[in-house]
Amino acid sequence: MTRSARQAAVIGGNRIPFARANGAYAQATNLDMLTATLDGLAARFGLAGERIGEVAGGAVLKHSRDRDLTRESVLGSRLSPATPAYDVQQACGTGLETAVLVANKIALGQIESGIAAGVDTASDAPVALNDDLRRVLMRLNGARSLGERLRAIAGIRPGQVVPEIPRNAEPRTGLSMGEHAALTALEWHVGREAQDELAAASHRNLAAAYERGFFDDLVTPFLGLTRDQNLRADSTAEKLARLKPVFGGPDGTMTAGNSTPLTDGASAVLLGSDEWAAEHRLPVLAHVVDAETAAVDFVHGGDGLLTAPVHAVPRLLERNGLTLQDFDFYEIHEAFASTVLATLAAWEDPAFAKERLGLDAPLGAIDRSRLNVAGSSLATGHPFAATGGRIVATLAKLLHEKGRDTGNRGRGLISLCAAGGQGVVAILEAA
Amino acid sequence: MSNDTFRDLSQNPLVQRLGVPRIPVLRRHAVGAPLLDGPAVVGAIGAGRFAEPVRALLEEAGVTETTEGKVAAVVLDATAATTLDDLSAAQAFLTPAVKRLAPNGRLLVLAPEPSDDPEAAAVAHAFDGIVRSAAKEVRAGATANLLVVTPDADVASSVRFFLSGRSAYVDGQVVHVGAPVGPPPAESDEEHPLAGRVAVVTGAARGIGAAIAETLARDGATIVAVDVPAAGESLAAVANRTGGTALQLDITAADAADRLLAHLRERHGRVDVVVHNAGITRDKLLANMDADRWNAVLAVNLRAQLAINAALLGSDLLSDTGRIVCVASTSGIAGNRGQTNYAASKAGVIGMVRALAPQVAAKGVTVNAVAPGFIETAMTATMPLATREGGRRINSLRQGGLPVDVAETVGWLGRAESGGVTGQVVRVCGQSLIGA
Numbered sequence: 001m002t003r004s005a006r007q008a009a010v011i012g013g014n015r016i017p018f019a020r021a022n023g024a025y026a027q028a029t030n031l032d033m034l035t036a037t038l039d040g041l042a043a044r045f046g047l048a049g050e051r052i053g054e055v056a057g058g059a060v061l062k063h064s065r066d067r068d069l070t071r072e073s074v075l076g077s078r079l080s081p082a083t084p085a086y087d088v089q090q091a092c093g094t095g096l097e098t099a100v101l102v103a104n105k106i107a108l109g110q111i112e113s114g115i116a117a118g119v120d121t122a123s124d125a126p127v128a129l130n131d132d133l134r135r136v137l138m139r140l141n142g143a144r145s146l147g148e149r150l151r152a153i154a155g156i157r158p159g160q161v162v163p164e165i166p167r168n169a170e171p172r173t174g175l176s177m178g179e180h181a182a183l184t185a186l187e188w189h190v191g192r193e194a195q196d197e198l199a200a201a202s203h204r205n206l207a208a209a210y211e212r213g214f215f216d217d218l219v220t221p222f223l224g225l226t227r228d229q230n231l232r233a234d235s236t237a238e239k240l241a242r243l244k245p246v247f248g249g250p251d252g253t254m255t256a257g258n259s260t261p262l263t264d265g266a267s268a269v270l271l272g273s274d275e276w277a278a279e280h281r282l283p284v285l286a287h288v289v290d291a292e293t294a295a296v297d298f299v300h301g302g303d304g305l306l307t308a309p310v311h312a313v314p315r316l317l318e319r320n321g322l323t324l325q326d327f328d329f330y331e332i333h334e335a336f337a338s339t340v341l342a343t344l345a346a347w348e349d350p351a352f353a354k355e356r357l358g359l360d361a362p363l364g365a366i367d368r369s370r371l372n373v374a375g376s377s378l379a380t381g382h383p384f385a386a387t388g389g390r391i392v393a394t395l396a397k398l399l400h401e402k403g404r405d406t407g408n409r410g411r412g413l414i415s416l417c418a419a420g421g422q423g424v425v426a427i428l429e430a431a
Numbered sequence: 432m433s434n435d436t437f438r439d440l441s442q443n444p445l446v447q448r449l450g451v452p453r454i455p456v457l458r459r460h461a462v463g464a465p466l467l468d469g470p471a472v473v474g475a476i477g478a479g480r481f482a483e484p485v486r487a488l489l490e491e492a493g494v495t496e497t498t499e500g501k502v503a504a505v506v507l508d509a510t511a512a513t514t515l516d517d518l519s520a521a522q523a524f525l526t527p528a529v530k531r532l533a534p535n536g537r538l539l540v541l542a543p544e545p546s547d548d549p550e551a552a553a554v555a556h557a558f559d560g561i562v563r564s565a566a567k568e569v570r571a572g573a574t575a576n577l578l579v580v581t582p583d584a585d586v587a588s589s590v591r592f593f594l595s596g597r598s599a600y601v602d603g604q605v606v607h608v609g610a611p612v613g614p615p616p617a618e619s620d621e622e623h624p625l626a627g628r629v630a631v632v633t634g635a636a637r638g639i640g641a642a643i644a645e646t647l648a649r650d651g652a653t654i655v656a657v658d659v660p661a662a663g664e665s666l667a668a669v670a671n672r673t674g675g676t677a678l679q680l681d682i683t684a685a686d687a688a689d690r691l692l693a694h695l696r697e698r699h700g701r702v703d704v705v706v707h708n709a710g711i712t713r714d715k716l717l718a719n720m721d722a723d724r725w726n727a728v729l730a731v732n733l734r735a736q737l738a739i740n741a742a743l744l745g746s747d748l749l750s751d752t753g754r755i756v757c758v759a760s761t762s763g764i765a766g767n768r769g770q771t772n773y774a775a776s777k778a779g780v781i782g783m784v785r786a787l788a789p790q791v792a793a794k795g796v797t798v799n800a801v802a803p804g805f806i807e808t809a810m811t812a813t814m815p816l817a818t819r820e821g822g823r824r825i826n827s828l829r830q831g832g833l834p835v836d837v838a839e840t841v842g843w844l845g846r847a848e849s850g851g852v853t854g855q856v857v858r859v860c861g862q863s864l865i866g867a
Contacts, residue, residue: 036664039667039668039671040663040664040667040677042667042671043656043666043667043668043670043671043676043677044667044670044676044677045676046670046674046675046676046698048670048671048672048674049674078671213660213681213684213686213690215660216660216679216680216681217678217679219660219663220663220664220667220677220679221660221661221662221663221664222664223664226660226661226663281697281698281699281700282698283697
């Protein structure tokens with residue numbers, strides 16, 4: 001493939017600790033969280049008053065008042081108000097997609113610096129007006145005469161006080177994400193024990209990373225919360241084994257312990273050209289090598305809702321002449337433990353490789369000791385649009401550390417599944 | 432309005448008519464403010480070498496000299512005083528001059544280092560007694576301080592500090608000034624005396640540390656604000672307010688010094704001012720003290736400073752106008768009930784400063800301590816009323832100091848031009864009776 005002359009540098013990141021829904025950030029809005037996150041990033045890298053090339057950000061659950069949420073956050077932050085910003089929305093892929101967009105603009109030379117951000121709140125979710133009531137009010141707004149107004153008001157019914165509440169369900173199937181994931185888990189024979197082990201490892205790895213100060217320059221406390229609220233440092237597979245299944249019926253394997261909880265939080269990643277980083281005496285942790293987005297037909301086809309990365313990764317590997325084993329770190333978003341395990345199973349399956357991926361041989365197994373080594377969404381929680389930024393910054397720092405300690409220019413793979421049958425995947429390489 | 436309601440009430444003429452003493456509102460430095468807000472009088476005993484440079488400094492600062500009427504400052508160059516007759520001459524100059532001292536005035540005396548001659552040594556040291564007593568006599572926010580100088584001393588930055596509003600809460604202090612360590616620094620802009628300098632401030636998230644970061648930034652320094660990760664939210668706010676950067680770091684971690692140095696190397700390539708401000712208290716009577724409380728306080732307040740200093744001095748990062756400023760405490764000088772651990776750490780800091788200063792002078796580096804007395808912070812605001820009022824009033828200025836008063840003192844010691852001041856412990860206490 002042809003490469004652009006330069007690759008965007010990942011300089012660093014910032015996020016606020018992720019909080020369980022209706023927890024520490026119950027009163028915080030997306031705007032509050034994203035602004036605080038940008039301010040923390042500005043403080044870490046001395047960007048107060050600095051004009052950044054652009055800020056791309058987004059949220060999955062958005063109030064109608066959050067029009068141009070990212071730009072409003074920039075205006076409320078210490079960044080220069082001359083910093084342009086726009087919103088992106090691609091379900092749970094939002095945070096990684098913003099990084100890809102900003103990195104691409106940097107690679108093209110259109111901007112020298114940029115911030116990729118994401119935020120979500122399940123506590124301050126956009127509960128909307130009842131749809132019937134909304135129609136009545138729209139008619140009233142458009143009414144020209146007293147008679148028209150009265151007729152419009154006459155359309156109000158008691159039942160219309162029931163608001164529209166956003167649901168964690170696919171509009172086209174009516175199934176929740178967990179129910180979809182449970183179908184995939186069943187299809188790939190993902191067992192309960194393996195899921196609980198993956199969940200326990202996530203908590204263990206996250207706790208260890210906090211203990212060694214790994215997050216000292218990745219996280220800034222917010223509203224009194226200093227670590228991810230969902231983290232259970234003493235979690236074990238045995239403890240998790242006691243939980244009752246919540247998805248897939250009474251015989252299901254998916255529990256509250258091996259599924260991510262609803263979470264509030266925000267993240268941001270600072271990207272730039274190597275030159276911009278050098279001018280500002282800022283470190284380059286890693287470079288964004290390439291990215292791929294895939295989508296699957298989970299409505300009518302045979303694919304699982306969260307299995308698009310299964311298709312995206314082989315395309316990305318082929319374009320870059322790499323195998324699945326050519327990575328020092330794998331960051332596979334833990335929407336559910338079963339999602340990660342089903343993804344790995346699909347890559348190892350010869351029949352699937354042949355029939356569905358059009359490959360002669362499967363991608364093969366990965367060294368599991370390289371998977372989500374600083375914890376992932378099962379432990380941190382998963383504020384939808386904020387997860388991509390969390391992973392990009394975490395992986396870039398892991399690569400940088402490894403390079404510093406071993407002299408190796410390591411490589412990392414990011415895989416993020418998203419609602420709507422989409423998936424965003426990317427490759428980072430140590431600088 | 433200040434935190435000090437009594438001070439605010441005492442400004443009211445009606446309250447004053449009740450016989451309540453007026454608590455002075457101190458003159459503090461503001462951006463663009465003149466060195467002094469009135470004329471000065473300068474005197475010399477015999478052939479003092481410093482009267483003329485001081486006059487030149489005043490003239491450059493736009494301060495006139497006057498022989499009558501109120502004066503904002505009285506400066507006596509007594510560096511040539513060697514006999515008791517010279518001491519009489521000092522009294523003859525000071526008595527009428529002090530009478531003319533305006534509210535928030537400054538009395539600054541320059542005296543010689545004691546020599547081997549008994550009478551000359553007695554006279555030199557006599558100024559100690561004169562200035563400390565005068566500090567207790569001057570009224571309405573005026574202060575008196577003493578510079579004990581060697582003939583080759585460069586006193587300019589110290590004279591400026593003690594005359595200006597920056598030294599509002601520094602009273603009754605004796606500071607030794609010698610020949611500057613290191614090469615003579617480039618002249619700096621008096622409005623931005625720290626321009627171009629990189630300053631690390633530990634414990635910068637709140638209170639005195641935040642004020643130090645803000646004051647050094649106001650004076651032109653680039654701030655690296657350090658505090659524990661858990662204080663990151665307020666640390667980020669300080670970093671953004673000062674246009675600096677936030678470094679979340681537990682300075683007691685085994686690799687803390689390495690991480691700080693790596694950060695400085697990568698982001699700035701050097702450091703000019705290091706302010707060891709981070710400190711904690713874990714009060715307990717000695718009889719009830721446990722090892723955890725003891726060790727926690729010593730780890731933050733002393734062990735971390737020692738480790739960071741050793742790492743910095745062993746590196747090439749500290750510039751040849753490097754300034755290490757340690758925040759001690761009057762508790763470390765006078766002791767405080769329930770604070771054996773804290774006082775140990777703060778007295779330890781003073782010991783460290785005195786030992787380190789001569790060792791690093793050849794590198795152009797100075798090491799000093801500031802010892803805050805009663806400073807109005809969120810911590811003192813939660814004290815019981817009687818304790819708080821007691822702490823506030825038992826000093827010559829009859830009020831608590833502000834975090835900015837400590838910060839201004841740090842700023843003076845952090846200047847490249849303050850190379851003649853090293854190994855000193857400067858109390859910022861309004862001449863408190865405690866630890867005087």
